[in-house]
Amino acid sequence: xxxxxxxxxxxxxxxxxxxxxxxxxxxxxxxxxxxxxxxxxxxxxxxxxxxxxxxxxxxxxxxxxxxxxxxxxxxxxxxxxxxxxxxxxxxxxxxxxxxxxxxxxxxxxxxxxxxxxxxxxxxxxxxxxxxxxxxxxxxxxxxxxxxxxxxxxxxxxxxxxxxxxxxxxxxxxxxxxxxxxxxxxxxxxxxxxxxxxxxxxxxxxxxxxxxxxxxxxxxxxxxxxxxxxxxxxxxxxxxxxxxxxxxxxxxxxxxxxxxxxxxxxxxxxxxxxxxxxxxxxxxxxxxxxxxxxxxxxxxxxxxxxxxxxxx
Numbered sequence: 256x257x258x259x260x261x262x263x264x265x266x267x268x269x270x271x272x273x274x275x276x277x278x279x280x281x282x283x284x285x286x287x288x289x290x291x292x293x294x295x296x297x298x299x300x301x302x303x304x305x306x307x308x309x310x311x312x313x314x315x316x317x318x319x320x321x322x323x324x325x326x327x328x329x330x331x332x333x334x335x336x337x338x339x340x341x342x343x344x345x346x347x348x349x350x351x352x353x354x355x356x357x358x359x360x361x362x363x364x365x366x367x368x369x370x371x372x373x374x375x376x377x378x379x380x381x382x383x384x385x386x387x388x389x390x391x392x393x394x395x396x397x398x399x400x401x402x403x404x405x406x407x408x409x410x411x412x413x414x415x416x417x418x419x420x421x422x423x424x425x426x427x428x429x430x431x432x433x434x435x436x437x438x439x440x441x442x443x444x445x446x447x448x449x450x451x452x453x454x455x456x457x458x459x460x461x462x463x464x465x466x467x468x469x470x471x472x473x474x475x476x477x478x479x480x481x482x483x484x485x486x487x488x489x490x491x492x493x494x495x496x497x498x499x500x501x502x503x504x505x506x507x508x509x510x511x512x513x514x515x516x517x518x519x520x521x522x523x524x525x526x527x528x529x530x531x532x533x534x535x536x537x538x539x540x541x542x543x544x545x546x547x548x549x550x551x552x553x554x555x556x557x558x559x560x561x562x563x564x565x566x
């Protein structure tokens with residue numbers, strides 16, 4: 256049986272996170288214009304280059320902002336059978352792929368500079384690295400306070416749901432983009448400082464390799480987590496086991512149970528039950544009422560004698 260209910264499966268902080276994403280894009284766009292304009296006015300190629308880099312950063316963050324806006328506008332579109340809650344996970348997966356490509360490009364450029372060192376304008380490069388770090392610190396501050404570091408939430412029957420069940424992977428991806436850029440800025444400052452004052456020219460490309468490896472590891476974790484959701488992998492095996500135990504308390508048998516994530520903090524479930532004695536679906540729905548994370552529940556009661564299903 257399936258009752259009429261809302262199919263809006265957006266995270267609790269969706270509207271707030273959407274505003275944060277657009278605010279960071281506005282900051283990046285403003286800095287891009289200032290750096291490119293200043294570089295042209297003062298004849299600084301380094302400023303122009305960093306401004307162009309900032310534009311790629313803004314484009315990457317546009318993925319997150321667009322996903323929030325599209326998911327909100329189409330949240331009640333009946334063409335989406337289970338709502339638009341997973342659009343953020345799709346955007347997070349896409350951002351992770353972009354991050355992986357960035358890590359490869361950084362690694363390639365670092366190796367190339369090891370083999371063929373280039374002249375570095377330290378007087379311009381170091382201040383620009385500090386400027387980039389400042390922008391990323393402000394961006395991280397704008398994105399913080401939401402679900403970038405989501406925690407497990409209490410209140411489910413039998414204990415907490417799995418850590419990250421309420422996590423907004425779209426905001427997480429945006430945060431990782433900012434954190435990755437900040438990490439690269441810090442490593443660049445260290446490498447450039449060592450190269451300028453200690454003569455260790457190899458430190459600059461070495462820091463590039465370290466930064467590429469760090470970004471690659473973050474990208475892998477994001478691909479892994481969002482990929483599992485997009486493939487409808489059971490998000491919480493402990494929760495599924497508790498549901499099964501609850502339904503089988505009175506001697507009934509759960510023949511089939513599917514649990515998947517619909518959006519941040521929202522799970523869907525389909526359960527097929529073979530009852531020991533005649534019971535309707537309302538009995539089993541009441542048994543699962545304490546599992547507040549179940550936003551979409553379909554129950555099938557199978558008659559053991561006739562082998563027919565009653566919905």
